Amino acid sequence: xxLQSKAFQRWLHGVAxxxxxxxxxxxxxxxRTTLAQQLVRGKVAESTLVSISRGxxxxxxxxxxxxxLYSDLRGDPVPPTPCELVSQVATIDLLRAVVERSEPxxxxxxxxxxxxxxxxxxxxxxxIDDGELRHRVSVATGIAxxxxxxxxxxxxxxxxxxxxTSRAAGVGPAxxxxxxxxxxxxxxxxxxxxxxxxLDAMTQSSLVTLAGDRLLALGKTLRRQEQDHERTERxxxxxG
Amino acid sequence: xxxxxxxxxxxxxxxxxxxxxxxxxRGENRDVFYIFSLITLSIFISIEAPYLVIDGWxxxxxxxxxVLRFLLYAxxxxxxxxxxxxxxxxxxxxxxxxxxxxxxAVLVGALTIYFFAITDTRGSSAGMSGLTxxxxxxxxxxxxxxYPGFVAACLVPAIWxxxxxxxxxxxxxxxxxxxLGLCLLLLSQFFPLIPFSEAWLRVLINYSAAMSxxxxxxxxxxxxxxxxxxxxxxx
Numbered sequence: 495x496x497l498q499s500k501a502f503q504r505w506l507h508g509v510a511x512x513x514x515x516x517x518x519x520x521x522x523x524x525x526r527t528t529l530a531q532q533l534v535r536g537k538v539a540e541s542t543l544v545s546i547s548r549g550x551x552x553x554x555x556x557x558x559x560x561x562x563l564y565s566d567l568r569g570d571p572v573p574p575t576p577c578e579l580v581s582q583v584a585t586i587d588l589l590r591a592v593v594e595r596s597e598p599x600x601x602x603x604x605x606x607x608x609x610x611x612x613x614x615x616x617x618x619x620x621x622i623d624d625g626e627l628r629h630r631v632s633v634a635t636g637i638a639x640x641x642x643x644x645x646x647x648x649x650x651x652x653x654x655x656x657x658x659t660s661r662a663a664g665v666g667p668a669x670x671x672x673x674x675x676x677x678x679x680x681x682x683x684x685x686x687x688x689x690x691x692x693l694d695a696m697t698q699s700s701l702v703t704l705a706g707d708r709l710l711a712l713g714k715t716l717r718r719q720e721q722d723h724e725r726t727e728r729x730x731x732x733x734g
Numbered sequence: 735x736x737x738x739x740x741x742x743x744x745x746x747x748x749x750x751x752x753x754x755x756x757x758x759x760r761g762e763n764r765d766v767f768y769i770f771s772l773i774t775l776s777i778f779i780s781i782e783a784p785y786l787v788i789d790g791w792x793x794x795x796x797x798x799x800x801v802l803r804f805l806l807y808a809x810x811x812x813x814x815x816x817x818x819x820x821x822x823x824x825x826x827x828x829x830x831x832x833x834x835x836x837x838x839a840v841l842v843g844a845l846t847i848y849f850f851a852i853t854d855t856r857g858s859s860a861g862m863s864g865l866t867x868x869x870x871x872x873x874x875x876x877x878x879x880x881y882p883g884f885v886a887a888c889l890v891p892a893i894w895x896x897x898x899x900x901x902x903x904x905x906x907x908x909x910x911x912x913x914l915g916l917c918l919l920l921l922s923q924f925f926p927l928i929p930f931s932e933a934w935l936r937v938l939i940n941y942s943a944a945m946s947x948x949x950x951x952x953x954x955x956x957x958x959x960x961x962x963x964x965x966x967x968x969x
Contacts, residue, residue, distance in 0.1 A: 722899060722900055722901060725821075725822055725896065725899070725901065726901045726902065726905060728819075728820060728821075728822055729820045729821060729822075729896065729901075729905065729909075729954060730905075730954070730957075730958040730961075731820075732763070732816060732817075732819050732820030733763070733766055733816065733817070733820045733951060733954045733955065734763065734766075734954060734955050734957075734958030734959070
């Protein structure tokens with residue numbers, strides 16, 4: 495559930511006491527109608543808060559942590575685990591790393607693309623899952639397991655669910671927000687070269703195995719998309 | 735409202751049929767154009783005013799209704815096969831076009847003629863509602879609902895899979911309309927349970943089914959055009 499608009503307005507007043515709504519929207523780069531609508535409904539999206547925080551040069555994680563719902567985020571950032579870091583390396587970067595390792599010196603290590611990548615959410619959950627995680631999350635939050643799965647498949651993670659998942663897994667509270675694309679890794683307090691270091695620290699066997707797993711999952715997704723596409727085309731071909 | 739509904743349905747179906755003329759002339763999916771034409775013609779004949787005129791030409795003993803029945807059987811056969819192929823249901827194609835489906839169609843057709851022949855059908859009236867109803871007319875009416883119901887039952891699972899899939903939203907909505915129309919036809923199997931005083935309910939269900947099916951089919955066409963246009967704009 496997004497942020498209560500009363501609490502949000504209190505926060506906004508603390509951040510920009512003299513700015514008008516129009517100013518806030520201009521600085522944050524959000525539509526006035528969007529913000530107005532969210533305020534009227536009484537629920538402001540976390541992404542709105544993050545945009546405004548960025549506009550006013552405040553750390554979004556700290557801004558979120560002022561809300562009771564996100565009290566987990568208070569205090570110093572918890573460093574991510576190596577598994578979490580590697581999970582936020584895009585598959586194509588992972589494959590490049592495999593090539594680099596197999597043929598050293600062929601090319602300089604390229605820059606890793608920023609998270610989120612197309613399967614960030616599922617990879618992150620898989621990385622912190624001890625086998626019982628989904629069950630614990632569904633008990634703690636009341637989300638049905640199939641709905642949780644649907645989020646993973648759609649590569650989205652509502653911020654509240656992200657924090658609940660981190661809590662259930664016992665990892666730093668901001669990791670899921672990075673995987674879900676709400677905040678950047680820098681905002682979460684991850685060191686800039688942390689993902690590269692975690693990747694380099696992997697043994698070749700685990701790197702290759704992980705790349706294989708990712709390719710297998712990607713193949714499944716692509717096959718499903720192709721089948722869906724074929725089905726749609728057949729309907730249009732016959733009845734369109 | 736039930737007096738206007740048939741005409742509204744006719745106008746909608748006619749509009750869709752006319753809208754398909756250009757693509758039919760270009761040779762794109764003529765079958766769909768023929769299906770819409772058949773549906774439109776069936777609806778036209780089923781409405782009281784045109785029915786009385788046409789049946790008058792045919793001798794005023796409700797042969798018009800018999801013609802209408804067979805027109806509907808043909809419509810459902812062609813539409814059923816086409817939709818089953820479109821929604822990729824091999825089993826539905828086999829059920830409609832295979833031995834079972836053909837047997838069902840022949841049996842229903844033969845029984846329709848039989849029941850018609852043994853009934854005193856003199857005196858034109860739309861839906862034969864002005865005649866004295868007995869078991870033979872009940873049987874006749876049941877046959878008229880049975881075959882469309884059979885075809886609908888064959889198609890429902892495959893269409894439902896598309897409605898619940900990740901296909902483009904417009905296509906899913908259109909398939910939903912089609913599904914609704916077919917489900918109403920399944921519902922119409924329970925017409926004998928509706929008391930005679932509530933006849934408007936039958937009219938409502940019948941024409942809603944036709945309307946919903948047509949909107950669904952037209953919607954599929956629209957979703958294709960929309961997707962193609964969007965792709966062109968993006969390219």
